Amino acid sequence: MKKALASSSQISAIHKANVMQKTEGLFLKGSHEVAEEYPEINFKISERGIALIEVVHGSAPDIARKNFANPTALLLSGVLILCHLNLHDKADQIQNAILNTIAEGEYRTTDLGGKAKTTKFTNTIIDHL
Structure with a gap:
């Protein structure tokens, strides 16, 4: 019953x-x-309800604390969260800063064919904001 x-x-x-x-x-x-x-x-079940957004890659213990990981996946996951929260203007700003940094080519991480450390790549993205 x-x-x-x-x-x-x-x-x-x-x-x-x-x-x-x-x-x-x-x-x-x-x-x-x-x-x-x-x-x-x-x-x-709502598409605008709860969101599960994750960075899609392994933990990469071989490069941990070596300052040459590419933070793009993490940052773009943040962009997805902002979109989910209808903060599209903020999401667009961050996504454009990432794309501009990569397109310029001067401060790419090694996996993108550059020599920049994680911190320089990230600081360049921040400068583009």
Whole structure:
């Protein structure tokens, strides 16, 4: 027997079905099916709700604390967060500063064909802001 729930009860399903379509898609489908059995609960899956944004690369212990890692993935993850928060003007400023730094070519990190250290690359991006 189902217990009575307060009218303000809500549950959200958090997923990455846009990336992991089969497994997360199955989870999402199952979530919808279960939610239909409990109409008294406000079930929500919103693209503008919760965001999971991650830097996509390994921990790179071989270059840790050596000052030549490329921080672009981390910075662009921050840009995605700003976009999610509808701070598009700030996101555009940071993204443009990153792109301008790379395009100029003078202070690229080694993985981008340059010789700049992480701090110089980052400070140049900051200068472009």
